[in-house]
Amino acid sequence: MGQSNRRQCSVRVVVLGHSGFLGEQILLRLREAGVNAEGVSSAQCDLLDREQVEEYFSGVTSRFQVVFCSARTRQKSQSFDSMTQNIKMVQNFLHAVPRQQLDAVVYLSSVDVYGAHPKVPISENTTPRPHNSYAIGKLCGEYLLSLPALEDCPAAILRLPGVYGAGDQALSVVGRLFRQMSRDGRVKIVGDGRVRRDFLEVSNLCSVVRRVLEKPFTGTLNIVTGQSVSVLELVHMLSAAARLSPAIEFVDADSQQVGDLVFDATKMRSRFPDLQLIPLQHGIAKYISTSTLMEDMDRHG
Numbered sequence: 001m002g003q004s005n006r007r008q009c010s011v012r013v014v015v016l017g018h019s020g021f022l023g024e025q026i027l028l029r030l031r032e033a034g035v036n037a038e039g040v041s042s043a044q045c046d047l048l049d050r051e052q053v054e055e056y057f058s059g060v061t062s063r064f065q066v067v068f069c070s071a072r073t074r075q076k077s078q079s080f081d082s083m084t085q086n087i088k089m090v091q092n093f094l095h096a097v098p099r100q101q102l103d104a105v106v107y108l109s110s111v112d113v114y115g116a117h118p119k120v121p122i123s124e125n126t127t128p129r130p131h132n133s134y135a136i137g138k139l140c141g142e143y144l145l146s147l148p149a150l151e152d153c154p155a156a157i158l159r160l161p162g163v164y165g166a167g168d169q170a171l172s173v174v175g176r177l178f179r180q181m182s183r184d185g186r187v188k189i190v191g192d193g194r195v196r197r198d199f200l201e202v203s204n205l206c207s208v209v210r211r212v213l214e215k216p217f218t219g220t221l222n223i224v225t226g227q228s229v230s231v232l233e234l235v236h237m238l239s240a241a242a243r244l245s246p247a248i249e250f251v252d253a254d255s256q257q258v259g260d261l262v263f264d265a266t267k268m269r270s271r272f273p274d275l276q277l278i279p280l281q282h283g284i285a286k287y288i289s290t291s292t293l294m295e296d297m298d299r300h301g
């Protein structure tokens with residue numbers, strides 16, 4: 001084992017929410033990099049249950065860092081209850097975590113906090129205007145972690161756009177569109193497909209998290225590529241890469257539809273100048289080559 005790997009092993013990292021899409025990938029990549037990382041999800045410690053959280057953290061005796069991926073996510077539930085649960089998880093964590101041993105927290109938040117029609121390009125200076133309960137819950141989580149409760153422990157808030165890649169179970173926008181076109185031969189687009197989004201490949205997020213853990217900081221960062229594409233362009237990129245010609249069905253958007261989310265990635269680039277982000281086209285090619293959907297279809301005719 002090399003010297004840098006030995007240094008990595010001495011740091012213990014707890015990934016809260018490792019049974020989910022991002023937590024699983026983050027844990028996997030940290031371990032591959034030689035980091036002494038362990039995963040905790042609701043089966044090991046229900047963050048909504050204060051006693052369980054206290055019990056879990058009372059067993060942590062060495063110094064450690066936390067990657068906070070646990071949440072009731074927008075894809076799974078948009079309810080008021082989910083919002084209060086997301087806030088409660090952060091509260092319980094802050095209540096029970098042994099501060100003296102905690103070296104850093106990385107909290108996965110969302111660009112949803114900027115609201116439905118932010119002025120573009122969005123930067124970290126854009127005022128958050130959350131427009132739904134999920135976004136309010138994420139913003140409350142951010143605020144709670146910025147309270148002096150953590151004392152001198154660095155707490156990095158990473159605001160994520162739509163993340164896609166291995167392990168997303170076709171719940172990402174990229175995954176959902178790819179599944180629709182490969183299974184049904186058609187895709188459904190809400191609105192006219194011209195709204196622009198920034199899509200992040202999951203391995204890029206994992207690289208960012210690892211770098212933050214190596215050099216912790218307090219502050220907010222949008223983890224974005226700075227290259228937004230319209231949903232229609234995304235469908236064309238996916239169909240070209242998968243060599244499919246899906247029918248496109250446009251469905252009326254409701255008044256709640258979110259407008260363009262275009263980002264100024266200056267802060268992200270200056271914090272990680274040597275980070276090479278995977279361009280969307282390459283990310284899509286990688287996604288399709290590792291997806292089993294096409295093989296499944298060939299197999300079942």
Ligand SMILES: NC(=O)c1ccc[n+]([C@@H]2O[C@H](COP(=O)([O-])OP(=O)(O)OC[C@H]3O[C@@H](n4cnc5c(N)ncnc54)[C@H](OP(=O)(O)O)[C@@H]3O)[C@@H](O)[C@H]2O)c1
Pocket residue numbers: 016017018019020021022023040041042043045046047048068069070071072073074076089108109110111138160161162163164172
């Ligand atoms: N995926 C994206 O594109 C995206 C975009 C923006 C922000 N984010 C944020 O990134 C984080 C991870 O997202 P994801 O896509 O990986 O979500 P996910 O796949 O739904 O995973 C959520 C994780 O949270 C855990 N969890 C839920 N309730 C819990 C509880 N009561 N106690 C302990 N753990 C609990 C789940 O564990 P169990 O299965 O054991 O319940 C699971 O491991 C979330 O905070 C989300 O808001 C994600």
